[in-house]
Amino acid sequence: xxxxxxxxxxxxxxxxxxxxxxxxxxxxxxxxxxxxxxxxxxxxxxxxxxxxxxxxxxxxxxxxxxxxxxxxxxxxxxxxxxxxxxxxxxxxxxxxxxxxxxxxxxxxxxxxxxxxxxxxxxxxxxxxxxxxxxxxxxxxxxxxxxxxxxxxxxxxxxxxxxxxxxxxxxxxxxxxxxxxxxxxxxxxxxxxxxxxxxxxxxxxxxxxxxxxxxxxxxxxxxxxxxxxxxxxxxxxxxxxxxxxxxxxxxxxxxxxxxxxxxxxxxxxxxxxxxxxxxxxxxxxxxxxxxx
Amino acid sequence: xxxxxxxxxxxxxxxxxxxxxxxxxxxxxxxxxxxxxxxxxxxxxxxxxxxxxxxxxxxxxxxxxxxxxxxxxxxxxxxxxxxxxxxxxxxxxxxxxxxxxxxxxxxxxxxxxxxxxxxxxxxxxxxxxxxxxxxxxxxxxxxxxxxxxxxxxxxxxxxx
Numbered sequence: 001x002x003x004x005x006x007x008x009x010x011x012x013x014x015x016x017x018x019x020x021x022x023x024x025x026x027x028x029x030x031x032x033x034x035x036x037x038x039x040x041x042x043x044x045x046x047x048x049x050x051x052x053x054x055x056x057x058x059x060x061x062x063x064x065x066x067x068x069x070x071x072x073x074x075x076x077x078x079x080x081x082x083x084x085x086x087x088x089x090x091x092x093x094x095x096x097x098x099x100x101x102x103x104x105x106x107x108x109x110x111x112x113x114x115x116x117x118x119x120x121x122x123x124x125x126x127x128x129x130x131x132x133x134x135x136x137x138x139x140x141x142x143x144x145x146x147x148x149x150x151x152x153x154x155x156x157x158x159x160x161x162x163x164x165x166x167x168x169x170x171x172x173x174x175x176x177x178x179x180x181x182x183x184x185x186x187x188x189x190x191x192x193x194x195x196x197x198x199x200x201x202x203x204x205x206x207x208x209x210x211x212x213x214x215x216x217x218x219x220x221x222x223x224x225x226x227x228x229x230x231x232x233x234x235x236x237x238x239x240x241x242x243x244x245x246x247x248x249x250x251x252x253x254x255x256x257x258x259x260x261x262x263x264x265x266x267x268x269x270x271x272x273x274x275x276x277x278x279x280x281x282x283x284x285x286x287x288x289x290x291x
Numbered sequence: 292x293x294x295x296x297x298x299x300x301x302x303x304x305x306x307x308x309x310x311x312x313x314x315x316x317x318x319x320x321x322x323x324x325x326x327x328x329x330x331x332x333x334x335x336x337x338x339x340x341x342x343x344x345x346x347x348x349x350x351x352x353x354x355x356x357x358x359x360x361x362x363x364x365x366x367x368x369x370x371x372x373x374x375x376x377x378x379x380x381x382x383x384x385x386x387x388x389x390x391x392x393x394x395x396x397x398x399x400x401x402x403x404x405x406x407x408x409x410x411x412x413x414x415x416x417x418x419x420x421x422x423x424x425x426x427x428x429x430x431x432x433x434x435x436x437x438x439x440x441x442x443x444x445x446x447x448x449x450x451x
Contacts (some may be wrong), residue, residue, distance in 0.1 A: 221447040247432060248440035253337035253344070255435060257443025264440060 023232035025089040027124035034129025039124055039186045040274070044264035045259075046072035057082070058136040061110060064218050067202055068145030070109040083180075086144035091127040092120070097165055098155075105155035107143070108163075108202065117168030117187030120289040134192070149202075162203035174284075181281025184274055191278075194259060197291070210282070212291030220258055228287040245270065292441035299389075322378045326388045329374040332367045339364045340431070343415070344393045347424040347431075354422055361416040367411060389448040401446060 004212075027225045038044070049060035057076040062069050076082040083091065088103045098112035099105065106112060115123075148154055168187045185191045196204045197213045212224035212231070223234040233241065240251045245267040248255045256264065267275065339360035362449025363388030378384075380392040394401045418426040 168406040190332040216449075247435050248443075249435055255438065255439035255443050256332075257445075257447040261440055261444025264444075268436070 014203075015026055023094075024089060027123075029094075029124035029126070029128025030086070031125070031146055033122075034125035034127065036269070037118075037188060038124050038129055038265040040184060041124075041126075042263050043075070043188065045262045045266070046110075047075045047230035048072075049087075050262075053137045055138065057130070057133055057137045057188055059140045060138075061273040062255050065109060065202070066215055067149040068143065070107060070145065071141035071142045073140035074136060074138055075130060075134055076136040077131050078137050080136055082135060083130065086127075088127050089099060091130075092123050094127075095123050098159070098163065105152045105159070107145075107152075107155070108158070111190040112186045112195045112206050113163055113204070114190035114193060116163075116165050117183070119167055124187070143279040153265035158203070159203060162201070177280050178180045179276050180274065181279070181284075184270075184278050185189055185281050189278070190227070195225050208291075210285055214291060216258060221277055222259070224288065224291045225282055226288045227283055228283045229269055231289055233282065234287060236283075238264060238276065238279045238283060241282060242272070242275045245278060246272075305433045306408055307406055309362075322376065323384060323387060325374050326379050327389075329371055329379070329390075332370050332374070336364050336367045339367070341434050342430070343419065343427065346419070347427045354419065358416065361412065362421050364412050365416065368405075368412060372405060391446045393446055394446050401442070404438050404442045404445075408442075411438060415426075 044056065046061055046063060047059050048054060048056050049062075050112070052060060053250050054060045055076075057074065059072045059074040059082075061072045063072065071243075074082045077084040079085050086094075086101060092097050094101075094106060094110075095115040096117060097110055097116065098108065117283070143150065168183055171182070174182070192204055192209055194216050195210050195212060196206070197211065198215070199205050210224070210226045210232075211228075213222040216222035226232040227234040229235055236251055236285075243249055243251075244256065245264065247268065248257075248261060248264040255261075261266060270278075342352060342360040343357045344356055345348070346357035375390070375394060375398075377395060379388055380390050380395065381388045382392050411430055415427055415430045415434075418430055
């Protein structure tokens with residue numbers, strides 16, 4: 001078989017796998033619980049253009065990356081420009097599998113690589129919350145990404161290489177607090193999407209998980225948050241981490257800003273128990289020097 | 292006399308150029324000093340906040356040191372307030388200043404955040420003088436989020 005036909009077959013198979021994905025019954029979500037998850041995941045951070053005084057959830061926030069500039073799309077329940085016509089199953093497919101309605105491959109700048117770990121109920125809750133928000137009739141901005149990174153079909157290969165789909169499984173060797181922290185940090189708050197460095201194809205280098213990313217979003221450096229005593233947060237207490245997540249205050253009484261300042265707007269809404277769980281999880285990580 | 296005029300003119304122009312270049316260099320150096328002093332004042336303010344927290348969180352601090360620190364914060368505030376001079380942004384002094392140019396584009400909004408901090412610090416001093424630890428804690432939480440954090444989020448380039 002000629003190489004081009006082989007590639008075409010792989011693409012066709014991958015496409016079939018997407019289209020033929022088994023459908024499941026819609027889950028009833030609880031908007032109040034969804035609001036909490038919305039804050040924890042800081043969805044508004046990318047889907048609201050605060051700087052450009054854009055309307056909430058109408059998208060438009062520019063996210064400069066080494067591959068080009070992406071614009072968070074409108075996720076308000078507007079039927080034309082937002083997700084107003086999406087079913088719960090379609091929303092689930094986007095978060096769990098990175099596939100939009102009609103089988104569109106979503107760019108991994110939308111962190112479905114993290115959200116895939118969320119539970120079915122949490123995804124349904126988030127969807128229920130978004131449905132309660134005011135619809136905004138504003139079109140999403142097209143991404144400004146250069147070839148070949150802007151070609152969606154290349155994502156078929158990217159996914160084969162780097163994406164593992166499925167809810168995060170609890171680690172039976174760890175207690176409930178750690179497991180909750182793992183779930184919040186990795187599946188919901190997607191901390192690693194900024195704090196873990198990426199390879200040349202933009203996938204997370206898991207061998208250096210949470211060791212900091214010199215090329216973070218908007219060209220800003222995301223620091224090492226492993227318990228390395230020099231470069232990371234090894235000298236921080238659990239209380240220091242909890243305090244940061246609650247108020248943005250660091251142990252030296254500086255206040256975080258930039259991207260993390262936006263994240264704090266979400267984490268400050270969490271319960272003390274959840275902030276504690278994230279702190280426990282981060283302190284349990286393998287210390288990685290550097291960055 | 293007339294034939295000397297062009298020479299004299301050239302000399303004047305040359306002198307002006309040298310002086311001009313010198314002035315520009317001096318101004319840049321001055322702006323760097325302004326940035327360094329601003330950053331030092333910010334760090335000192337953080338240290339003061341730490342002293343205050345040691346008292347209100349019962350971590351070995353005492354009221355007199357906390358009150359002194361709150362007074363110093365107000366003095367530092369005036370110094371920091373006067374430091375937002377044109378030519379001291381992160382675009383003017385890359386790698387040296389972390390102050391986003393938006394500060395100068397949105398000076399009114401920026402100053403409004405400063406005002407929250409200013410009144411917060413005055414309330415903090417009053418609470419500490421009365422030994423009101425709970426009140427002091429709430430005041431810090433308020434301006435910490437609405438002034439320090441909000442300002443760093445909107446107007447500070449991530450320090451590397």
